[in-house]
Amino acid sequence: xxxNEKGKSSRRSFLRNVGLGVGAISVAGVANAAIPGANDSAVxxxxxxxxxxxxxxxxxxxxxxxxxxxxxxxxxxxEAMKGLPNRKFVMVxxxxxxxxxxxxxxxxxxxxxxxxxxxxxxxxLLQDDNxxxxxxxxxxxxxxxxxxxxxxxxxxxxxKRPDGIVLVDNQRCIGCKFCMTxxxxxxxxxxxxxxxxxxxxxHVYDPETNIPAVEGTVGKCVFCADNLRxxxxxxxxxxxxxxxxxxxxxxxxxVTNGVETVRFSKLMADRAGYRFKEDLGTLPSVYYxxxxxxxxxxxxxxxxxxxxxxxxxxxxxxx
Amino acid sequence: MNADxxxxxxxxxxxEKTGIKWYITFFVFxxxxxxxxxxxxxxxxxxxxxxxxxxxxxxxxxxxNFIFFMGLSYSGALISGVLHLFNTGWRKPIIRLAELITVxxxxxxxxxxxxxxxxxxxxxxxxxxxxxxxxxxxDVIAISTDLVGCFIYLYLSFVEDFAILRDHPDLKVxxxxxxxxxxxxLGFTGSEKQKKILxxxxxxxxxxxxxxxxxxxxxxxxIFGVTLQPGWHSTIFGPYFVIAAVFSGTGLLIILMWxxxxxxxxxxxxxxxxxxxxxxxxxxxxAFYGYFTFSDYLTKWYGSxxxxxxxxxxxxxxxYSLFIFANYIGILLPAIIIAFPRFRTIPGITVAAVIxxxxxxxxxxxxxxxxxxxxxxxxxxxxxxxIIYSPTWIEWALTLAGVSVFAMLFMLISKIAPIIxxxxxxxxxxxxxxK
Numbered sequence: 024x025x026x027n028e029k030g031k032s033s034r035r036s037f038l039r040n041v042g043l044g045v046g047a048i049s050v051a052g053v054a055n056a057a058i059p060g061a062n063d064s065a066v067x068x069x070x071x072x073x074x075x076x077x078x079x080x081x082x083x084x085x086x087x088x089x090x091x092x093x094x095x096x097x098x099x100x101x102e103a104m105k106g107l108p109n110r111k112f113v114m115v116x117x118x119x120x121x122x123x124x125x126x127x128x129x130x131x132x133x134x135x136x137x138x139x140x141x142x143x144x145x146x147x148l149l150q151d152d153n154x155x156x157x158x159x160x161x162x163x164x165x166x167x168x169x170x171x172x173x174x175x176x177x178x179x180x181x182x183k184r185p186d187g188i189v190l191v192d193n194q195r196c197i198g199c200k201f202c203m204t205x206x207x208x209x210x211x212x213x214x215x216x217x218x219x220x221x222x223x224x225x226h227v228y229d230p231e232t233n234i235p236a237v238e239g240t241v242g243k244c245v246f247c248a249d250n251l252r253x254x255x256x257x258x259x260x261x262x263x264x265x266x267x268x269x270x271x272x273x274x275x276x277x278v279t280n281g282v283e284t285v286r287f288s289k290l291m292a293d294r295a296g297y298r299f300k301e302d303l304g305t306l307p308s309v310y311y312x313x314x315x316x317x318x319x320x321x322x323x324x325x326x327x328x329x330x331x332x333x334x335x336x337x338x339x340x341x342x
Numbered sequence: 343m344n345a346d347x348x349x350x351x352x353x354x355x356x357x358e359k360t361g362i363k364w365y366i367t368f369f370v371f372x373x374x375x376x377x378x379x380x381x382x383x384x385x386x387x388x389x390x391x392x393x394x395x396x397x398x399x400x401x402x403x404x405x406x407n408f409i410f411f412m413g414l415s416y417s418g419a420l421i422s423g424v425l426h427l428f429n430t431g432w433r434k435p436i437i438r439l440a441e442l443i444t445v446x447x448x449x450x451x452x453x454x455x456x457x458x459x460x461x462x463x464x465x466x467x468x469x470x471x472x473x474x475x476x477x478x479x480x481d482v483i484a485i486s487t488d489l490v491g492c493f494i495y496l497y498l499s500f501v502e503d504f505a506i507l508r509d510h511p512d513l514k515v516x517x518x519x520x521x522x523x524x525x526x527x528l529g530f531t532g533s534e535k536q537k538k539i540l541x542x543x544x545x546x547x548x549x550x551x552x553x554x555x556x557x558x559x560x561x562x563x564x565i566f567g568v569t570l571q572p573g574w575h576s577t578i579f580g581p582y583f584v585i586a587a588v589f590s591g592t593g594l595l596i597i598l599m600w601x602x603x604x605x606x607x608x609x610x611x612x613x614x615x616x617x618x619x620x621x622x623x624x625x626x627x628x629a630f631y632g633y634f635t636f637s638d639y640l641t642k643w644y645g646s647x648x649x650x651x652x653x654x655x656x657x658x659x660x661x662y663s664l665f666i667f668a669n670y671i672g673i674l675l676p677a678i679i680i681a682f683p684r685f686r687t688i689p690g691i692t693v694a695a696v697i698x699x700x701x702x703x704x705x706x707x708x709x710x711x712x713x714x715x716x717x718x719x720x721x722x723x724x725x726x727x728x729i730i731y732s733p734t735w736i737e738w739a740l741t742l743a744g745v746s747v748f749a750m751l752f753m754l755i756s757k758i759a760p761i762i763x764x765x766x767x768x769x770x771x772x773x774x775x776x777k
Contacts, residue, residue, distance in 0.1 A: 140725075147719055147720065147722055148722065149719075149720075160719075162719065171569065171570060174475050174476070175475075175476050175477060175478070175568070175569070176473060176476055177468055177472065177473055177476040177478035177479050177482070178464075178467040178468060178470075178471045178472070178473065179471050179473045195464075195467065195471065196460075196461065196464075197459050197460070197461050197464040197465065197467050197468065198390075198459045198460020198461045198464075199455075199458070199459045199460075199478060200400040200401060200458070200459075200460070201476070201477075201478055201565070203397070203400045204400060204401065204569055204571060204574075204714065205569050205570075207570045207571070207717070207718045208718065208719060209397070209398065209717045209718070209719050209721075211397075212397050213390070213396075213397055213400060213460065214389075214460070215389055215390045215391040215395075215396065216388065216389035216390070216391035217389060237461075238389050238460070239389065239390065239459075239460025239461040240460055240461060241460075300718060303570050305570075330724070331724055334724035335722040335723055335724055336722060338722075339720070339722060342648070342652060342720055
């Protein structure tokens with residue numbers, strides 16, 4: 024807690040001194056790299072540094088006023104609950120490109136310090152019918168606009184933000200698992216035992232990362248809300264070698280997979296985008312593009328796969 | 343207060359002395375209880391990983407036991423409440439048994455929720471940060487109301503008895519028991535005014551606990567019904583659960599009637615007539631319950647909704663024997679036993695009740711577990727425990743501990759107050775004399 028306070032005040036004073044206002048991401052990075060250990064001197068150094076403010080003005084600040092910033096994080100839980108203003112996040116998953124490379128799964132596990140048997144991003148091998156073909160189906164949390172998990176939570180541990188993200192506060196969660204039975208997409212995982220992960224020193228819990236996981240509580244995909252706060256794409260989107268995952272903002276009508284940036288509405292229109300089990304009425308924020316004109320054969324997803332992975336798909340078939 | 347000498351002589355010996363058999367039985371149950379506590383310690387120490395529950399099947403034995411015990415509490419609501427409201431004469435010797443079942447099972451039921459939640463230390467959050475949207479909050483409100491209501495109703499029926507025991511000079515009980523009777527009888531002297539107040543209060547409460555009980559079990563059913571899961575998402579679940587609860591409560595009442603009649607030598611009071619009457623009631627309820635079960639599964643089976651078909655397939659393959667036992671044998675056999683006068687004996691009716699009770703537990707099991715094993719997205723996993731639920735010894739131990747606590751509480755209470763209400767019996771005697 025003390026740590027948190029300190030971090031907060033130092034960043035605030037930094038921002039005040041530089042006169043930039045909140046959200047100067049690039050500034051923090053530059054300051055960090057350029058001036059090691061320049062933070063504690065009260066005397067003006069006389070040397071200045073030119074920086075770009077978020078509104079595009081070039082400003083000059085004394086080196087002594089610049090302090091290395093902590094990584095930007097929703098420092099207080101209320102901040103994490105509010106979400107980012109004027110945003111409505113959306114993900115598009117192009118099924119024609121997925122070949123079960125599992126890079127998204129691993130990046131997610133690493134980024135959120137998940138135990139190996141916890142997968143927030145899960146990849147299914149689905150087949151709708153005997154006569155139709157199999158396809159790989161990555162499934163993050165759908166961050167529904169009518170989330171059943173949020174409705175049924177008895178203590179408000181899981182909540183929906185105006186920017187569309189559904190998060191879990193694992194300091195509030197009592198572990199009743201009602202949200203897990205409520206979710207029709209099996210998107211939630213339970214910490215059945217102590218996760219035994221090493222949390223970096225000085226890390227402060229906030230629901231945007233959900234690190235560290237707590238035994239007896241529920242976890243799930245957070246759309247990398249911490250990355251979004253920094254203006255960075257979610258980890259899975261960055262990691263995918265096939266460019267399967269697109270992420271963006273519905274209000275801007277734009278999604279990107281890190282390589283190409285496209286109009287969301289055009290993508291939906293051109294590629295016949297759909298949502299999984301639309302009939303359930305949960306209004307997911309994740310859209311799928313049908314596995315049409317596929318870039319890889321389905322079998323490629325099983326090549327060289329470990330038994331713990333390939334074994335999962337042995338019984339995959341129509342249902 | 344004066345009371346019938348014979349009634350007191352017949353009904354109070356168990357208060358005066360306790361045999362070695364009682365202690366042995368109690369110790370056996372206590373051993374089960376301790377085993378359960380040890381299991382609970384393991385679970386708290388190592389986490390829920392020691393149970394058979396995993397992602398997918400996140401609710402197991404604990405939730406099954408929870409709804410089962412909550413269902414047993416219907417015994418009091420129905421037998422005691424309804425029969426009291428309609429002033430059915432023959433209910434008197436069994437009314438207290440029914441009320442005790444209600445309160446004790448209402449106390450035990452919620453403990454299984456405590457075992458099921460991951461963070462027992464955060465239980466107060468249910469009251470600190472309640473969200474009224476959640477059916478669990480409805481449940482918290484409903485169950486606590488029910489518990490208070492049923493406890494008051496039970497206590498009202500005890501007041502007069504405590505006064506009788508307090509005023510009876512020949513009763514050879516420990517001084518602390520006498521003192522207890524004096525305190526608990528609340529200065530009841532048996533004046534006309536007091537009697538009237540008590541009778542009114544009991545009538546009001548009997549109507550109220552029926553309403554509350556229906557709400558409690560409907561809310562419990564809605565925990566499943568409001569979700570989108572195949573097999574749970576059913577409009578019929580509220581009334582279906584209510585009737586199932588009455589079924590189990592009635593079954594347990596018959597079993598306890600048999601046990602106490604035998605052990606406490608109450609043959610003169612709990613007669614074949616009671617067994618037959620409650621047995622017939624059980625048959626009627628079985629018919630309703632069977633009808634609901636049939637309706638629920640027929641509509642799921644007949645249509646072509648994929649998830650329903652997958653679930654029904656699972657019930658008729660992996661769960662075939664359990665399904666047949668719960669929904670055919672468990673409903674038809676008790677009804678058949680009681681329907682034929684040849685089998686309509688005290689042991690016959692008791693056997694029917696045992697079958698009914700076991701089958702109902704299994705019915706709860708196959709409502710909860712198979713649905714969780716068939717989520718919308720197929721379970722694709724290599725870890726067997728993630729695919730199929732199988733309870734561990736800890737879940738068994740805690741289940742048996744729950745049953746043991748039920749038995750122990752019953753045994754203890756039967757040493758403090760007579761298991762048949764003296765005051766009620768006295769009133770009945772008067773009515774019969776007047777006739």
